[in-house]
Amino acid sequence: GGNNERQWSASLRDYAMPKLARKRVDAINAADVMAVLLPIWSTKRQTARRVRQRIGAVMKWAVAQGHREDNPAGDAISAALPNNRVPPKHQRALPxxxxxxxxxxxxxxxxxxxxxxxxxxxxxxxxxxxxxxxxxxxxxxxxxxxxxxxxxxxxxxxxxxxxxxxxxxxxxxxxxxxxxxxxxxxxxxxxxxxxxxxxxxxxxxxxxxxxxxxxxxxxxxxxxxxxxxxxxxxxxxxxxxxxxxxxxxxxxxxxxxxxxxxxxxxxxxxx
Structure with a gap:
């Protein structure tokens, strides 16, 4: 729906575009994607994951269209992102x-x-x-x-x-x-x-x-x-x-x- 599309473009606009907009889609590499994600990975984990997913979706499209061979937002960067699993937020509670x-x-x-x-x-x-x-x-x-x-x-x-x-x-x-x-x-x-x-x-x-x-x-x-x-x-x-x-x-x-x-x-x- 419209709202989802707006969120899509907003997250890409705010986080991905400043670093990736001037590059050709076939020139973007894993290091470029890391440069987008790392600054927000520990503070805005949910957002960072979404941005990663959305960059990945664009890259998969580019692969399907024959513009590039791989998805630089995929497994290539998983190991490099700090502590991939989000620890559950411990909700402090009283006895x-x-x-x-x-x-x-x-x-x-x-x-x-x-x-x-x-x-x-x-x-x-x-x-x-x-x-x-x-x-x-x-x-x-x-x-x-x-x-x-x-x-x-x-x-x-x-x-x-x-x-x-x-x-x-x-x-x-x-x-x-x-x-x-x-x-x-x-x-x-x-x-x-x-x-x-x-x-x-x-x-x-x-x-x-x-x-x-x-x-x-x-x-x-x-x-x-x-x-x-x-x-x-x-x-x-x-x-x-x-x-x-x-x-x-x-x-x-x-x-x-x-x-x-x-x-x-x-x-x-x-x-």
Whole structure:
């Protein structure tokens, strides 16, 4: 689609063109491609990979057209690029026994109330930061105590229902008083979506050694160690659809109630 093409040309324009534009396609060698990739390989790995892929696509086209013999962005440079595998970003997380104290510290801080409420809601629902920051009132059924996140906002691409324990409903009531209960549930002070680093920055300011996303791990560890909830229930609580068993569980109806119990227990544990 158009967007993809724009990204294509943008990445080539910004990174490849300055170094390669003046060269004939048959004169570009592995060293030239390395000169494009190395400056961004460790800082913008995702972008660098895309640029490499796109230069490679152009070169494969050139090979097919008979303009050159090889693809200088292919295997020729793999060994020369530092540490090819991206280490998974370790999401710093607290041991689950420390989550309640961290929550109390955030609550008692002088930070912007919208951020504090969003953070507490994130922990109570074991949700991803983006899901909470972009949450809208029309997704929330306070009477039924359920938050239905539309598929377009989910990493899995499918609608996800989140059971809301009583404390999460109190957080929502506070947010409704603050922000007139319309549009975004937790807007920034300027009425926009909170910045993605806001919650993690608040934790850092308070000396809490964790990132917002890490609280999903704390929840998962607690569920495994302190409850007898079956694995599928825990995985569904995190909206992970990563196996056939979980996939099958998605189609059964009883699990929402099981998850409601699990989330209520979690809320009680961190209260």
């Amino acid at each position: 689950h026994a420390e989550v309640g104290a961290a929550l109390a510290r955030v609550r008692g801080s002088g930070a912007y109330l919208g951020t504090k409420l969003a953070f507490e809601f994130l922990v109570l629902t074991a949700s991803r930061s983006g899901e909470v920051r972009q949450a809208r009132w029309e997704e929330i059924d306070r009477d039924g105590a359920v938050w239905t996140i539309p598929g377009k906002r989910m990493k899995t691409g499918r609608e996800h229902r989140v059971p809301l324990p009583p404390r999460a409903l109190e957080v929502l009531a506070a947010a409704a008083r603050l922000f007139n209960g319309d549009g975004l549930v937790f807007p920034s002070p300027t009425g926009r979506v909170l910045n993605h680093s806001t919650m993690t920055k608040l934790l850092g300011d308070l000396g809490i050694d964790a990132v917002a996303h890490g609280f999903r791990s704390s929840f998962r560890d607690w569920a495994a160690e302190c409850t007898d909830a079956p694995r599928e229930v825990c995985e569904l609580a995190l909206a992970h659809v990563n196996s056939d068993r979980v996939e099958a569980a998605y189609r059964r109806t009883d699990l929402f109630d099981r998850r409601r119990v699990l989330m209520a227990d979690w809320a009680a544990y961190i209260a």
